[in-house]
Amino acid sequence: xxxxxxxxxxxxxxxxxxxxxxxxxxxxxxxxxxxxxxxxxxxxxxxxxxxxxxxxxxxxxxxxxxxxxxxxxxxxxxxxxxxxxxxxxxxxxxxxxxxxxxxxxxxxxxxxx
Amino acid sequence: xxxxxxxxxxxxxxxxxxxxxxxxxxxxxxxxxxxxxxxxxxxxxxxxxxxxxxxxxxxxxxxxxxxxxxxxxxxxxxxxxxxxxxxxxxxxxxxxxxxxxxxxxxxxxxxx
Numbered sequence: 001x002x003x004x005x006x007x008x009x010x011x012x013x014x015x016x017x018x019x020x021x022x023x024x025x026x027x028x029x030x031x032x033x034x035x036x037x038x039x040x041x042x043x044x045x046x047x048x049x050x051x052x053x054x055x056x057x058x059x060x061x062x063x064x065x066x067x068x069x070x071x072x073x074x075x076x077x078x079x080x081x082x083x084x085x086x087x088x089x090x091x092x093x094x095x096x097x098x099x100x101x102x103x104x105x106x107x108x109x110x111x112x113x
Numbered sequence: 114x115x116x117x118x119x120x121x122x123x124x125x126x127x128x129x130x131x132x133x134x135x136x137x138x139x140x141x142x143x144x145x146x147x148x149x150x151x152x153x154x155x156x157x158x159x160x161x162x163x164x165x166x167x168x169x170x171x172x173x174x175x176x177x178x179x180x181x182x183x184x185x186x187x188x189x190x191x192x193x194x195x196x197x198x199x200x201x202x203x204x205x206x207x208x209x210x211x212x213x214x215x216x217x218x219x220x221x222x223x224x225x
Contacts, residue, residue: 004155036216043117043204043218044156089155100146100169101206101214103155 002027002102004090009107013080021075021107023064023090031092033057033066033073034101038087047075047088082111115139117207117217125223126195134190134220138207145188146214147180150202162188195224 048057053068
């Protein structure tokens with residue numbers, strides 16, 4: 001079945017540091033890939049997405065590129081802020097626009113001033 | 114345009130009681146998904162419903178759990194005879210046909 005693997009956390013960075021959060025996936029066919037963010041006590045918000053190979057999703061300074069050859073969708077940001085502190089989830093959606101989402105375990109990011 | 118609404122936000126039950134979680138989808142959304150987030154884990158799919166139909170319940174425990182999405186009113190996730198292991202955050206998402214899923218704020222269930 002489909003699966004998503006995220007790097008182990010938590011991650012603590014200083015403000016303005018570079019961020020990379022690794023995500024790899026296993027899926028049949030051509031899934032769509034997503035990054036969701038969860039702030040404390042809140043639900044999930046879509047951060048960015050990519051629907052086909054080599055697509056780059058971007059939002060709020062975050063970027064991720066759909067790499068079919070390495071089955072990866074790593075999240076990057078050039079300069080993190082304290083307000084980026086949250087839990088980040090990588091997810092995939094299988095073939096079919098109404099398919100369920102399969103999530104990674106999530107990683108907690110803490111950014112120090 | 115209000116987002117996905119879930120209530121209650123926090124629910125405390127004693128072992129053996131019933132828990133009812135409600136989800137009102139966004140306006141115009143006819144598809145509802147339920148996910149469970151156990152402590153220190155990612156979200157796990159439970160069930161996918163359209164109005165009056167269960168489309169995919171492959172993630173639902175076979176016993177004590179049920180879900181419905183009636184023609185009128187919110188979607189309900191019902192857990193009978195709760196146990197401590199049911200303590201989790203339960204998230205609902207809704208989507209239009211062929212569209213993105215938008216998540217609600219979740220219901221945090223605590224079983225004493």
